[in-house]
Amino acid sequence: MQINETRTETSRILKIGQRARKLQEEQKKPYLMLHRGVNAVVNIDINSIAKSIDFNSTDIQVYPGTAGKEKLRRAISDSYFKGKANPENLLIMPGGISGLDITFQNIQVDGIALPNFFWGSYAQLAKLRKIKLNAYSNLQSVIKYPHKYTNQLVIINDPGNPLGEKHPDTDIFNAIDRLYHENIPVLIDSPYRRVFMDNEDDLYQRLLKYPNVIIVDSFSKSMGLSGQRIGFLHSQNKDFIQEAKQRLLYATNGVNAFAQELIYKLISTEEGKSAIQKFKRETSQAIAKNIDFLINNNLLSTEFYKNSKPMGIFASINRTEEELLANKISAVSMSYFSIEPEKHKNHSRICVSVPHEKFVKYLNPLVK
Ligand SMILES: Cc1ncc(COP(=O)(O)O)c(C=O)c1O
Secondary structure, three states, X not given: OOXXXXXXXXXXHHHHXXXXXXXXXXXXXXXXXXXXXXOXXXXXXXXXXXXXXXOOOHHHHOOOOOOOOHHHHHHHHHHHHOOOOOHHHEEEEOOHHHHHHHHHHXXXXXXXXXEOEOOHHHHHHHHHOOOEEEXXXXXXXXXXXXXHHOOEEEEEOOOOOOOOEEOOHHHHHHXXXXXXXXXXXXXXXXXXXXHHOOOOOOHHHHHOOOOOEEEEEEHHHHOOOHHHOOEEEEOOOHHHXXXXXXXXXXXXXXXOHHHHHHHHHHHHOHHHHHXXXXXXXXXXXXXXXXXXXHHHOOOEOHHHOOOOEEOOOEEEEOOOHHHHHHOOEEOEEHHHHEOOHXXXXXXXXXXXXXXXXXXXXXXXXXXX
């Protein structure tokens, strides 16, 4: 059988996880798994919401429609765009990664421009879809020289993966405004932002001013529901949405109806909203304490946070992957997240979204 190879690589993150689990088993000692990108302070409590869903209804038992349930798209407009987004411009996606992949397939560009430190899967997806990679050093350089990104799709990921850095929103808007005037498309992929913000956040509503902006978001991080595989995509370009919908149709036949009902109930009922609030409050409080611990103990890679501040759910620390593993912590070398791997191998990405006491217990032996 002849196979069309993807030429992509299995994520380094998965490999580190396998290695840490093997060591854990061999040594019969628990490891702190900080290589992953999941919130692990608390679970969101969805048991009673899930029980209120009628599984014997057509809402659950038939195809959900390619674009996703209209009531869910309306609810997303209400809670993410202050009611200002047209539900026709929204598609429900099986997770953010599918929104990214469909965008990469849909858009005609010479390449994609990524921040200096970027999530490795962007590069793998670009390889899969045969798109060239470029990097921009920071938002300031995009603001100064937007024309450098002509015919590129510029990706903004804030707070970022792997650094967990938050740029001022004014920098994000200035960059988008400059790119808009150069007719350059921008992809906002910021699934971590809502961990720290509530429905009062007006970013997406303000972005409606910019037809060059595509938004991909997900419920994996802001609600800890990565297992449900659900997110959304927004664009004001009718052709873009129409073609994305066709790709979604032939790739998926629509997104799991249970996941759609669940998210609908979470974002539109009082019970759901308070479950989300509790999850986000406890998660963001632990993250803030963990980042303070890193700063106070000189463990944060401060040189990477010059025009931004560490917010989470990740942070970079000035220790190697091996040093951390020797201390029973799984982490991912920063070399994996850069196109200059040699330069950053003394630093590692850790997930800071874990209970504070546990974090301190494992990180304390690294303090000098
Ligand atoms: C920056 C970024 N974007 C998008 C995603 C996609 O997440 P999901 O497919 O679970 O929505 C991730 C997941 O780790 C991510 O880190």
